[in-house]
Amino acid sequence: MTDLLAARSQMAISLMFHILFAIVGMAMPVLMVVSEALWLRTGREVYRDLTRRWARGTAILFAVGAVSGTVLSFELGLLWPKFMEHAGAIIGMPFSLEGFAFFTEAIFLGIYLYGWDRVPPRAHWWAGVVVAVSGGLSAVFVVAANAWMNTPAGFDLVDGKMESIDPVAAMWSPAAFPEALHMLLAAYAAVGFAVAGIHAFVLLRHPGDPFHRAALAIALWVGGPAALLQPLSGDVLARMVADTQPAKLAALEGQFETRKGAPLRIGGLPDPESGTTRWAIEIPYGLSLLAHHDPQATIVGLNDIPRENWPNPVIVHLSFQVMIACGMAMALLAVAAGFLAWRRRGMPVQRWLLRSLVLASPLGVLGIEAGWFVTELGRQPWIIQGVMRTRDALTPMPGLAVPLATITLVYLALGVIVIVLLRRHVISTVPSKERGPVEVPV
Amino acid sequence: MAALALLAALVIVAALDLYAVSGGADYGGGVWDLLARGPRAERQRELISHAIGPIWEANHVWLILAIVVLFTGFPPAFARITTILHVPLFLMLLGIVARGAAFSFRSYGSPRGEAQRHWGRLFAAASLATPLLLGMILGAVAAGTVPAEATSAEVFLTSWWGLFPLSVGLYALVMFAFLAAVYLTVEADDEDLREDFRRRALGSGLLLGVLAAAVLAVAGLRVPELLEELIRAPWSWCLHALTAAAALGTLFALWSRRYRLARIGAVLQVSLIIWGWAFSQYPHLIEPDLTLWEAAAPAITLKLLLGALAAGVVLLVPSFVYLFRVFGKISSEEP
DSSP states (O other), rough: OOHHEEEEEEEHHHHHHHHHHHHHHHHHHHHHHHHHHHHHHHHOOHHHHHHHHHHHHHHHHHHHHHHHHHHHHHHHHHHHHHHHHHHHHHHHHHHHHHHHHHHHHHHHHHHHHHHHSSSSSHHHHHHHHHHHHHHHHHHHHHHHHHHHSSSOOSSETTTTEEEEEOHHHHTTTTHHHHHHHHHHHHHHHHHHHHHHHHHHHHHSSTTTHHHHHHHHHHHHHHHHHHHOOOOOOOHHHHHHHHHOOOOHHHHHTOSSSSSOOEEEEEEEEETTTTTOOOOOOEEHHHHHHHHHOOOOOOOOOOSOOOGGGOOOOOHHHHHHHHHHHHHHHHHHHHHHHHHHHHHTTOOOHHHHHHHHHEEEEHHHHHHHHHHHHHHHHHTTTEEETTTTEHHHOOOOOSSHHHHHHHHHHHHHHHHHHHHHHIIIIIIIOOOOTOOOOOOOOO | OHHHHHHHHHHHHHHHHHHHHHHHHHHHHHHHHTTSSSTTTTHHHHHHHHHHHGGGGTTTHHHHHHHHHHHHHHHHHHHHHHHHHHHHHHHHHHHHHHHHHHHHHHSSSSSTOOOHHHHHHHHHHHHHHHHHHHHHHHHHHHTTTTOOSOTTTTTHHHTTOOHHHHHHHHHHHHHHHHHHHHHHHHHOSSSSHHHHHHHHHHHHHHHHHHHHHHHHHHHHHHHHHHHHHHHSSHHHHHHHHHHHHHHHHHHHHHHOOOOOHHHOOOOOHHHHHHHHHHHHHHHHTTTTTEEEEHHOOOOHHHHHHHHHHHHHHHHHHHHHHHHHHHTOOOTOOOO
16 A cells, blocks of 8 residues: 555545544534423423433533544655645644634533533523534534635735735635535434434334424424535535536546536546446436536536546446435435424325434434545546645655555544443433433443 | 734643643543542542533543644644644543543442442543653654654654653643642541641642753753753743742742642642743744744734634633632632
8 A cells, every 4th residue: 555545545534434523513503402492491301311411412512523533634744744834834724713612612512511410591591502503604614615625716826826815715715605504414424314214213113102293393494404415415416517627527427538418427437548437327418407507507527637647437426326315315205304393294204214213323424424425536636736746745655555444443543432332321211201211231 | 823823822722721720630630630648648539530520521621632733734734743743642541531431430430339430540540641752742743753744654663753852741741630639639528638638738749849950961861952942031931930949939838738729839830831842942833843833824814713713702701610610610809
């Protein structure tokens, strides 16, 4: 394994791990705030129990996320010092702001978790609101930094050096808004559906349990609308990519030829050697229509991009297909659940729906990981699109396979332990009023 | 421009200072967790866990702040440190991960399992290793063994593995343990526990004094230039005298059981040590050749960064005050 591949893999594993906990920090506070609002309004204890239970799970996951985020802030320098040396002055701003947003989130989460009996109910709820808002803001800032790597802005390139820099313009690069919107909705959809699936699973065993019905309803109310809005934000994002990153668009669509009225491909496997994408279902004019809202628009194919500037079209295309499939399945399920709820004027409890929700539980998370594969691998071979290549940013430190192996093992162990703890403390204890908490030994 | 760079550098030192007196005490708590002895060992551990509890892991934010200001305001310095000191930084990260994970898993595990004890051991071990490495990293930066370019593979080890960085690491470890013991005398809610930590605070405080002399002696042997910088200017003697006064004052306050006063003294003492180190290094970010003027980002970046920091402080200070109010940790004697 080359050091470059090792470093890229370490970064990928660290980000893939961190995003799982980051989305929890973004979306769980929203669920908790909704549930607590219902408790304050209705006085039904099931909502109070639910809020506390969710808060307990969130506490474990937030701490892991805080730690894996700390690791990432160092890894940027440990693995890509040349990138930080040149980009630090330009995109340090969003990182600083993210630091403050995170700090605010941590402070108010502390108040939220440990302050149940110490602050008045309304103040406690507001603390939850602050956690939810600052969690969302953290994501917006971090994504703004990533967006700059995709669509660098706010500097003049003079002899390969970035001069007369403007950090504010860099923060609002063309990709910033579409990427941030897409990430926020993805987090709400993914966490909403993951939580819905867990409670649907228990409802299949204990039909009618009020605790889990309340939980399922709230999770769907957060996850469902987000899943429905996601295709719209995807459209905004795709058009931005089409305008600014033709190589990424071509790779994610498996488009090798430059042509007018390019088709949209569903599935299929790009073959870089023959320059074709086989076994795909092609929707005529679909890509031109989606990318430029014009059926005759020209799409630049990979063949007209120098080979050394290609991302890997196989992985990028397949990841894109996985992401789209996950998103579509969730949107359909949201429509179905919404329709049934409207007909029944209440929480739908059809067993097929509950089973589907259980099956759909990991889809959002899978879709997010796949989506980041598209963003990051689709930008290769650049670390800053068109400005700096990933290999030129690499540290001269030898033997990078060692930290890669270490981080992989550490994160695997952490992941297993987190799952065990969540099972023990959040999922398998059912604080129903009639039964009382049931501890299931693991 | 020069003033902006200096201001940003002061923010880094302030962030490290805050990390030492908050996060450092969390590490120190881990040390006393490891050394918990006698009939009250379990209660000592409970007190430590309780003290870390409400904002556990949030204290790392000061370290992250220092890092972010370093890479935004002084990108070449950040790149040089993360390149050459890759190994100890990575090990320190592993320590941070292991500690945070072990603490939360121990708090959430079943109350009396074998697993509990394993987590406790990992928590304690990581609490020892992480400050040691942090001190070694800062020691290497101060000692001038971090070159601009990696000319050979050996430099990734020789830059930080030496008697001087090790002595600074040890010093940091004892400093954090001392801080934690002093804080715990205030937080303990009964006399016996308080006496336990009073003895520990006195012991570690004396050890810290001995180690300070040892670090200076090692500096004289290995990095005479650094020793010279430490004692060069007349103001440096002033600072050292103040530090010594704070140290003696803290020990006296502990001896006479004025715990809140001791806490203020300990914070003052640690802060003076850190600022003393920073001033001795001035104007170098990395000894012996990278000054903060050379490493500084363009003025616009520094302006925006400092503006964002000011706005952030306006937001965070009330939040922090609220947090401490809620958990009753601010006493009337503190500012």
